[in-house]
Amino acid sequence: MTFVKFPDDFQWGTATAAYQIEGAFDEDGRAPSIWDTFSKTPGKVLNGDTGDIACDSYHRVDDDVRLLKELGVKMYRFSIAWPRVIPQGAGEVNPVGLDYYEELVDKLLANGIEPFLTLYHWDLPQALQDQGGWENRATIDAFVTYAETVFQRLNGKVKKWLTLNEPWCISILSNYIGAHAPGKQDLQAALDVAHHILVAHGKTVERFRELGIVGEIGYAPNTEWNEPYSSHPDDVRTAALRNGAFNEWFLSPVLKGTYPEHVKRWYADKGYTVKIQPGDMEIISRPIDFLGINYYTGTLVKYNPGAGDLYDSLDIRSGFEKTDFDWNIYPEGFYNVLTWMTSEYGALPIYITENGACYEAKNVNGEVNDANRISFLHKHILALHRALESGVNLKGYMVWSLMDNFEWAFGYSKPFGLIDVNFQTLERTPKASYYWYNQLAVRNGLEV
């Protein structure tokens, strides 16, 4: 057996998001977000589940911080619910909402855990959606004001900031595919949203610098790896298009100040445009300090002459093993994404802000044996180590997720946690993967 060791300053952590864990949907001044509306719309979320109670972390912060401490991690990524802080999206600030997050941050710091804060993990205040949401450019300024409010309150305590989580999901999945809130099915709307959230990101980075906030700021795009099925030029071009639309569309504007031409052309041929206003690309590409990368899966892509559409008609073939979410297990894709990003954009520091797997495992008298999750994490962490050795500037890794939670359109049916949550009693039970990850974090490496 060989021990694969990570650099001494490498950090291990876990991640969650507000709507997925907090509950307390109508307490202490919180107003509805688009996810409250969406989850309460019949047919949108499996079994009619909502985040009303979720893991009840709002009331169980002490338990959750203790579990983090015992896990031995040094970072915890969480998100702020905008509708707790500025319930109507713009205008009056709710200090009680801010108190909640400041207390969480204080508790993390007291336990030696670095807070890694995401400003936007999808819970747009419904009041803003009523005025057009992210399709309306006015939401950009509302976001910057919200971000500034959070910066001012937590400056000096939080040192790692993320503007957006998964811009592909905020735009395409939510406004074109329609599977997430607000559930639109309009590709032009999705491209407008994609552009506006990137401008909001850039303006927030700019504001962060102007205010002299202590610490570092980045964002967290989701990535996937599409490998051509064969070396046939059609397969190569199709895989490149899919990588372009999924990865480059959300990376190149920020890191190069341009949208990828081949994808832009593909959209333009279909009649879709990016509505760029003067100065937008300069704002979007304000330098960031680090990249947060989320990676789960990838696939082999085969050109399908009959396919009319980039997102749902490509002939995607694989023989991959799958998680219980039906996602391909593709650790090599993780390595490929990371090394590709480094060669394409340079060696910016990278934190893996999400990686993990959905597996169901029964709680049998307080024991949850999720050996398949351990195997998934093991393979991906080895791929990560190889990426480090290949020169990728990796600084840390966060498992999605600390605990089972509200998995968006799939409600409570898709557990990703290191900790099992009984959604009737809200009792938490660490799984086998929790103890495995504890050993990894403590020893800063793993055996192969």
Ligand code: IFM
């Ligand atoms: O649960 C989500 C998370 O909110 C964003 N990234 C992917 C996870 C698993 O689907």
